[in-house]
Amino acid sequence: MKTILVTGGCGYIGSHTLVDLIQNGFEVISVDNHSRSTGELLDGVEAITGVRVKNYKADLCNMEAVKAIFSENKIDGIIHFAAYKSVDESVKEPLIYFQNNLTSLVNLLECTKLFDVPYFVFSSSCSVYGDVEKMPVTEDTVLTEPKSPYGRTKKIGEEIISDFAKTSATKFILLRYFNPVGAHPSGVIGEIPYGAPSNLVPVIMQCAIGAIPVLNVYGHEYNTRDGSCIRDFIHVCDIATAHTLALKKMFDSSVTDNYTIYNLGTGNGVTVLEAISAFEKVTGVKVNYQLTAPREGDVVAIYANNDKAKKDLAWEPVYNINDMMRTAWKWQGVLKGLVK
Numbered sequence: 579m580k581t582i583l584v585t586g587g588c589g590y591i592g593s594h595t596l597v598d599l600i601q602n603g604f605e606v607i608s609v610d611n612h613s614r615s616t617g618e619l620l621d622g623v624e625a626i627t628g629v630r631v632k633n634y635k636a637d638l639c640n641m642e643a644v645k646a647i648f649s650e651n652k653i654d655g656i657i658h659f660a661a662y663k664s665v666d667e668s669v670k671e672p673l674i675y676f677q678n679n680l681t682s683l684v685n686l687l688e689c690t691k692l693f694d695v696p697y698f699v700f701s702s703s704c705s706v707y708g709d710v711e712k713m714p715v716t717e718d719t720v721l722t723e724p725k726s727p728y729g730r731t732k733k734i735g736e737e738i739i740s741d742f743a744k745t746s747a748t749k750f751i752l753l754r755y756f757n758p759v760g761a762h763p764s765g766v767i768g769e770i771p772y773g774a775p776s777n778l779v780p781v782i783m784q785c786a787i788g789a790i791p792v793l794n795v796y797g798h799e800y801n802t803r804d805g806s807c808i809r810d811f812i813h814v815c816d817i818a819t820a821h822t823l824a825l826k827k828m829f830d831s832s833v834t835d836n837y838t839i840y841n842l843g844t845g846n847g848v849t850v851l852e853a854i855s856a857f858e859k860v861t862g863v864k865v866n867y868q869l870t871a872p873r874e875g876d877v878v879a880i881y882a883n884n885d886k887a888k889k890d891l892a893w894e895p896v897y898n899i900n901d902m903m904r905t906a907w908k909w910q911g912v913l914k915g916l917v918k
């Protein structure tokens with residue numbers, strides 16, 4: 579049985595991936611300093627799987643602490659989720675983003691060398707594409723200037739891994755997530771917002787429960803189907819599954835590439851107004867929204883070509899936009915009890 583170190587295992591995507599890994603027979607360990615989370619999602623992971631995951635409450639920027647974890651455990655693979663992820667916060671505090679997201683990555687890469695870790699999966703983001711003209715984007719689409727320091731940490735992170743991979747025996751898969759949303763269908767784990775949410779689905783939830791009076795739809799005269807922005811929403815469980823498949827792909831010794839990138843999106847662009855309407859349809863709850871001016875830094879439309887992940891990883895997203903809204907809403911009911 580292989581042991582996988584999941585960094586950021588107490589966070590949104592990390593916790594869902596722990597579930598998928600456990601259900602696929604992996605041993606898992608988490609390292610998460612709770613800078614953007616609590617331990618609560620691990621209770622949910624246990625409720626779903628029956629397995630209590632051990633979390634090391636350590637800062638990945640602290641190399642001594644990181645080395646201690648590798649000394650104590652024989653780690654066969656790393657899935658590196660831990661990072662700060664708020665675009666708005668990164669604009670205000672760029673240095674903490676560079677410090678946290680890049681130092682943690684460099685420390686982990688150093689550990690792959692020191693402790694002979696053969697497999698590494700990195701959480702990247704469609705934000706590395708910046709403003710792209712031609713849709714859908716493939717992994718070969720030329721990257722433009724990232725729109726935020728957060729996006730830049732992901733782009734630089736990819737470049738660091740690319741340089742390092744040339745010197746390394748470790749295999750690397752980089753997964754560029756589009757817009758992860760929704761929650762585990764059990765309703766037991768989901769996203770716990772840190773600070774005021776700015777992503778569409780958490781904002782829809784906040785508006786639906788009356789925590790915010792009105793949802794601003796930024797931009798309604800773009801050259802899209804209904805004038806609002808287009809995004810590629812992808813269910814968090816589909817994202818989680820892709821990590822398990824990425825590990826399995828790397829175990830195949832006939833695969834010699836040690837640096838491969840995959841887009842993780844459904845391939846279907848959904849407008850902001852269509853997403854709101856899907857939420858209203860599946861829940862019967864009205865969202866009080868208003869059409870407002872475009873927001874600085876927003877990309878008008880972006881959605882993935884996911885052919886490569888489908889072909890190479892045998893990955894097939896199974897959740898549609900209605901499932902995403904339904905599961906997010908179910909989780910919102912649980913969240914009320916968690917967030918005091």
Ligand SMILES: NC(=O)c1ccc[n+]([C@@H]2O[C@H](COP(=O)([O-])OP(=O)(O)OC[C@H]3O[C@@H](n4cnc5c(N)ncnc54)[C@H](O)[C@@H]3O)[C@@H](O)[C@H]2O)c1
Nearest residue numbers: 586589590591610611612613614615637638660661701703
């Ligand atoms: N959620 C999204 O919309 C999205 C989209 C694209 C890419 N990503 C990337 O996916 C990854 C996971 O995202 P998420 O939504 O699960 O985020 P999250 O904030 O829910 O989870 C990240 C976890 O990492 C931990 N962490 C952060 N810095 C750490 C450090 N130095 N040491 C130890 N732990 C640390 C936090 O406490 C948190 O629990 C991130 O790298 C993010 O940039 C997320």
